[in-house]
Amino acid sequence: MTAIDPTAHLTAEQIEELGRELDAIRDAVIADLGEKDAAYIRKVISAQRKLELASRGVLLFSFFPPAWLIGTAGLSVAKIMDNMEIGHNILHGQWDWMRDPKIHSTTWDWDHVSPPEQWKHSHNELHHRYTNVLGKDNDLGYGIMRVDEDQKWHPFHLGQPLWNFVNACFFEYGIAAYDLELGKNLHKRRRKNPEFRARARAVGRKIRKQVLKDYVIHPLLSGPSFLTTLAATFTANLVRNLWSHSVIMCGHFPEGVQVFERRSIRGETRGQWYLRQMMGSANISGSKAMHFMTGNLSHQIEHHLFPDLPSNRYAEVAVKVRALFEKYELEYVTGSLPKQVFSAWHKVFRLSLPNRKPRVKTPDREPDLVAI
């Protein structure tokens, strides 16, 4: 958060021009999608399935320590691939253009306790639309944390480093609860709402399937390795949760990322929407393998600009997007994974304490975008 609007130097006309340039980047990729892209996602899915099967196979002998290590590592990676590069991106509709009913946002399911329907609503329809708008985008602290000076402090926030850690360990359950809007819906009156109850039942079914698979059937099939396999699947889920939580924290919480007021999005133009995504997201820099394991969410800025472009294209898009940041003199927030994770955690700790009202009101440029 900065007291000064980092986009103040842009005229309304420049913002619209920026929007047109981003549209052109998007159109060029869409026109170029083809066989290679389709082969990519099929290869990733096939590799994930083989890795998962092989890892679970090895874990049948998990009483043997090297088997436990290899199997657990493999299963962790398989679960991360399932959630990040495959599940998250397919559920965004990034691969719908292939018209393959087996790889489509309306039919896909993932290794996660939140049912795809509910996740798509809270993530695609709310978070991606209202990115970083206070009071509209619940991803800003997931309703349990304060991640911006302008969010009101409450003594509850003193514990937020702990809440964040617990959330990280059980992240998939945190997301399911979040997608259910559990905090809001547990009020007496709302609890009986049939629509909420149906959604809660769907989550229940999903949890049951996941738990049965990881903590009952797979350990039972391991026979004498029951306990060690149980430990392995628990560890793999924990690793997946910690990893995805870290990656996702890096998307919007690091220092330098802007947050917006509700009124700033009234009558927002396409250019302004793009600008908000640019200023409200942060990237992670690193190797190809790191980008892959984050599901290319390390290209968070590009993902937020073009949420439905196939993830294998974000790296090439990033070069063009970064050039636009330079052209329009905007700050491209990026850093290594350790740096960004530290930055996000630092904020969680810092904002667990109340802050003075530091807000210097930016000069109004209505109906332009106002960053706070």
Next chain:
Amino acid sequence: MTSAALRRGAWKLLEMVTTPVLPSDYLDLVSPLRTGADLRGRIEAVHPETGDAVTVVIRPGRGWRGHTAGQYLRIGVDVDGVRLWRAYSLTSPTNRRDGRVTITVKAIPDGKVSNYLVRRAKPGTLVQLDQATGDFVLPDARPAKVLYLTAGSGITPVMGMLRDTGFDDVVMIHCAPRPQDVIFRDELHDLVAEKKLRLTEVHTDTDGVLDIARLDELVPDWAERETWACGPAGLLDAAQEHWSAHGVRERLHTERFRPSIVVPGDGGAVTFSTTGKTVSADGATPLLDIGEEAGVLMPSGCRMGICFGCVTPLKAGAVRDLRTGGITEAEPGVLIQTCVSAAAGACDIER
């Protein structure tokens, strides 16, 4: 416990292990043509027939139930990464020893699938299939005399029949622009040499389009013959009129590759409620095209209103049948063929 019950139990257990995907999703990785899989096939060879037509040899999956001569096959191929479905007539005989089937495809201008199959398809490629269907077939009781009246790629279902069933007295009239455009020409001439077929080729570039009145001269006993006709709408319309005028309409069997009439009207906003998308549509574009353009998962097949591979519930509003202009309004249980239906005002399609 019976073995079937045991198998079901084991399968259930497997499903619990592989959730959220199915055991079959794993099996598909290694054995996509096995029994119980979605019906697929593998292209084994592509043989050129003419400059712009090929025969594609396909090994169908274990679930293939065979076909009747004259039927067509729905095939889904990935062209530039996009799954596209089309229908093509089967040209292999039903008793082919190696169990393979063939379709013969002529490239049409701007045809995405036909051009892919004719110019780019490679052996080894996996394709999606549907069971053979269509009622343009030979009857159980063999007619004594047969006439095949075909033009262009309309020869393909008839070739399936010729290769499958022999008759004592078979006459064929086939129209193509030039001799080199006649698909299966060598094989047809062999049949003629073996006296299994009497053939008249009409080369329309030099002879002009076939005047149906010439039938009396070409095949004097045409009205006594059980006739199968396949080709462009002009030929089939003329044939139907001619056979009706002579009171022998029941002896004429036709197969059309394209819808015959287009009746456009006003369009409207089309909502695809499952996907959650709303787009505006004109009154002449099939809802199938509108949905595909919008990235909605639309089932499709022949794209001409015959195979019912695209039927979809109409939840609200009204649609117009592009062939007849007839309006269908939403009611519970109403299904529409999206390939020949256009928006008639705002409507909601369950996709």
